[in-house]
Amino acid sequence: MKNAFTDSEIEKLYTILEQVKDPEIPVLSILDLGIVRKVTLEDNHVQIDITPTYTACPAMGVIAMDLVQLLNTEGYHNVVINTVLSPAWTTDWMTESGKEKLKAYGIAAPHQKSKLDKLLFGEQEQIECPQCNSLDTKKISEFGSTACKALYQCNVCKEPFDYFKCH
Numbered sequence: 001m002k003n004a005f006t007d008s009e010i011e012k013l014y015t016i017l018e019q020v021k022d023p024e025i026p027v028l029s030i031l032d033l034g035i036v037r038k039v040t041l042e043d044n045h046v047q048i049d050i051t052p053t054y055t056a057c058p059a060m061g062v063i064a065m066d067l068v069q070l071l072n073t074e075g076y077h078n079v080v081i082n083t084v085l086s087p088a089w090t091t092d093w094m095t096e097s098g099k100e101k102l103k104a105y106g107i108a109a110p111h112q113k114s115k116l117d118k119l120l121f122g123e124q125e126q127i128e129c130p131q132c133n134s135l136d137t138k139k140i141s142e143f144g145s146t147a148c149k150a151l152y153q154c155n156v157c158k159e160p161f162d163y164f165k166c167h
């Protein structure tokens with residue numbers, strides 16, 4: 001992500017990007033989600049490549065609009081947002097701090113199964129309850145508050161919660 005501009009200018013751009021949140025999960029910025037692929041700055045012309053989390057996710061339009069508006073407010077009037085579909089976004093791209101924020105917000109973070117997990121539990125998903133950290137949880141519905149999330153319930157504390165689905 002190197003170009004002719006100084007690090008402080010790029011840093012300023014990233015500070016702006018950090019302020020753009022996922023409208024469905026307002027604690028997560030687009031940097032937390034890991035959907036920003038590339039940022040280029042040339043003669044005050046900003047180009048940002050974004051990979052949507054889910055192609056059908058209506059949140060992406062809102063994110064692009066917020067991003068352009070915020071950059072305009074900050075004095076960048078030449079803004080182009082490119083949608084890059086390949087390679088497809090996976091929950092692996094989410095930052096660790098993003099996963100922590102997601103959990104603090106009460107949504108189970110995407111869980112990548114290790115080889116050992118698969119041996120012990122098979123393909124069955126082990127989702128940790130964001131309230132009490134128990135792994136004794138069950139899926140209630142494939143679709144939670146939005147299509148990007150599934151609805152789970154904890155068997156220990158009985159709290160229902162959203163799980164950010166792995167892709």
Ligand SMILES: [Zn+2]
Pocket residue numbers: 129130131132133134154155156157158159
């Ligand atoms: Zn629980």
